[in-house]
Amino acid sequence: MHSTTISREIAQPKASILDTIGDTPIIRINRLGPDHVDLFVKVEAFNPGGSIKDRFALAAIEAAEASGELKPGQTIVEATSGNTGIGLALVCAAKGYPLVVTMAESFSVERRKLMRFLGAKVVLTPAAQKGTGMLAKAEELAREHGWFLARQFENEANADMHSRTTAREIVDAFGGTGPDIWVSGFGTGGTLKGVSRVLRAECPHTRIIVAEPDNVPMLQSGIAQVRDAEGRPASHPSFRPHLMQGWSPDFIAKLAEDAVMAGAVDQYQPVSGNAALQAARDLAAKEGIFCGISSGATFAAALQVAETAPAGSKILAMLPDTGERYMTTVLFDEVGEDMSEEELEISRSTPGARFDVAAPAPAPAAAAPAPSCKPEAAAMVDDIVAEHPVVMFVLEWCEFSWSVRKLFAAAGIPYHAVELDAAVMQKDNLGGELRAALGVKAGAPTIPQIFVGGEHVGGATDTFDGFKDGSMTERLAAAGVPFDASKTTDPYGYLPSWMYPR
């Protein structure tokens, strides 16, 4: 194996995040696959949004800006299995457009959260209505509200971008002649149409292999896609639910159909869900390449093609996205949160920091001095407690303090929080003085301490127990504080699970 050097090209600062889209690395596979071929992957996770769809997002918006179809500040709307939405969300954030995404509820939760984190609104559609349902919703919203629909499934800007960028990167990386075999799946078919036409024109020897889920042979079926008068696709009869999010929606997209019609496909390669998962896990654990399920599926297809490929073939598989958006899916099913038997064994192999052996007792402390505090600080604590019906003395980022805050917020209990360790409280050690005074008043050194109606309740667990035994209900009622009792039935549930195993 070659020795690794960290290459360092002198790069100018980028004008914006958008300048980091594309130009993703093509990487040799060293430890997987048969020896008689050279396997490569194009790792689209290097795009800033973690997937190949950043390319489309930028292309769609810039094409619509150029044509005048998209007006400054106009809302953009799109139906997406997630990656397009994440790409659009980051392009919209960088360019200042509002974005609404429609997405079937069945796609992973990470995708929703990422889009919302990037400032987009996500409108879920029922899983039962599949891809055609989320598409219809996006069209309806665009029509009713005058929003710009990005139309990834038929927008020529999608394929054009792949011809201009992805295809060029592939052709150039293989010395202008392209790889011997190029393997891709398809969702919109943007990658397939855009890359294949450049390969056909410039690298006629390159064989193009299209992977499909083994239970969804939609292109292989040869059954034509039915569309209505407006070109809207009906659900295809060969569609079945499958594992490869982002691949094969329940219809053949216009761009995918164009590629097939143009003779872009030399061979179809069916891939099973299990082969996809295994390939994604192997790429991560044996090559250090962390990618998603459709990437695993494309690589699994490449491995199958490699078996019978001529010796010396250079085979390139597309890896469309990062594995990080699959943590809540079956891809991570075998990855536990707790230590495995093997990990426990490693833990037990040395004496330190173990769960099965009590920590050594601390050296006996010198007799603690009787708690004392400054009278001014004691008066301040008294004033604060008298002034507000519900007061909590907290540390800004302490888990117990946060749990009480979350509980009160969920139940709609208004409270006054004194953050003893906040930066502003460090002036003249005010926080420390108040903490000392609180220790004397509460008779306990721990934080948080909670007061209701001027009376001391106790710490976090005392407060939780108070909701369980009804005393908190009485205290809050006496102090005239209404609250939503349905949110306080499992107060310990607000603690992180490592503190309170559920």
Ligand code: PMP
């Ligand atoms: N894999 C994933 C994870 C995707 O999100 C997509 C895009 N839908 C694809 C593959 C397929 O790419 P394309 O839309 O260019 O066919």
